[in-house]
Amino acid sequence: MSIYTCTMNLAIDLFIETDTMNPFTVNRTKDDDIQANGKGVNVSLVLKILGVNTTALGFRAGFTGNYIEDYLREKEICTDFIEVPGMTRINVFTQVNQTKEEYKLVNQGPEIPAEKVQDFLNQIRDLQSGDYLCISGSLPRGVEPTILIEISQICQERGIHLVIDSSYKEVMNCLQYRPFLLKPNEEELESWFGEVIDTEEAYLFYGQQLLDAGAENVLLSLGGEGAIFFTRDRIIRGNSPKGKVVNTACAGDTLLGTFLAGYLTDQPLEETLRKSLAAGSSTAFRKGLTDFSDVEELSKQIEIKEEGLKTWQIIK
Numbered sequence: 338m339s340i341y342t343c344t345m346n347l348a349i350d351l352f353i354e355t356d357t358m359n360p361f362t363v364n365r366t367k368d369d370d371i372q373a374n375g376k377g378v379n380v381s382l383v384l385k386i387l388g389v390n391t392t393a394l395g396f397r398a399g400f401t402g403n404y405i406e407d408y409l410r411e412k413e414i415c416t417d418f419i420e421v422p423g424m425t426r427i428n429v430f431t432q433v434n435q436t437k438e439e440y441k442l443v444n445q446g447p448e449i450p451a452e453k454v455q456d457f458l459n460q461i462r463d464l465q466s467g468d469y470l471c472i473s474g475s476l477p478r479g480v481e482p483t484i485l486i487e488i489s490q491i492c493q494e495r496g497i498h499l500v501i502d503s504s505y506k507e508v509m510n511c512l513q514y515r516p517f518l519l520k521p522n523e524e525e526l527e528s529w530f531g532e533v534i535d536t537e538e539a540y541l542f543y544g545q546q547l548l549d550a551g552a553e554n555v556l557l558s559l560g561g562e563g564a565i566f567f568t569r570d571r572i573i574r575g576n577s578p579k580g581k582v583v584n585t586a587c588a589g590d591t592l593l594g595t596f597l598a599g600y601l602t603d604q605p606l607e608e609t610l611r612k613s614l615a616a617g618s619s620t621a622f623r624k625g626l627t628d629f630s631d632v633e634e635l636s637k638q639i640e641i642k643e644e645g646l647k648t649w650q651i652i653k
Contacts, residue, residue: 467498
């Protein structure tokens, strides 16, 4: 069994801290940090910290793409990126201390030639039965969201365990191919179902709807409200610990990576969810990915409870 993460639109993230952000003037920064990023990259980094080896897939371009590949290799993470023309994007995240505002500037990235898209799909076809593939994040120019459906079909045919963490509405068309795990948040649920989803009963109802449509498991991330994990036999719920939020960009990736690590190493489900919530919050409470140094302490704030399998019926 091998584990692969895929970030089709790799990124370098530039994190900036400043006291004020005023227009038409020079704003001096207090601190900055540069990190190799992309949602699948983050999952690989988290899994590596937890002792699970992965191979990172995706498209890389220019010196910025080379930086990400070099960084991952320094972390002893295998890569099999496809080189494309252009330059891997640089995103900017700015924390303004005076107003407590967070600005996220996310660039488009390179345009992927059609032949490179086919090379990527052939990579997926070469994976083996029993492998795990985690597809995360946005798509670059030149790659249509329907590729998620193609990947889902390939994975079902090849016996590959597919994990999807993506916002596109085409995700709903992937469910007929029974992906192993879906990781939406509440905004994505609202987009997919065209409904306002903001109550506990609604979370339970629409999480169950994803299972009914074909997903084998669902990890519903609710930010500061915690997360709910759905299987066909169980629903468990956990809260988020309290702390000062510094950056939310990578918290969901940390939640997912930590959850996968627990699942793949046969840890108890309740403890897996608890640790995942603590790790995701730890990332949110700092500028970059957690180093897990405070995860045990944060875990003490988290209560895991079992939800009745029929609770969702009350809003039908």
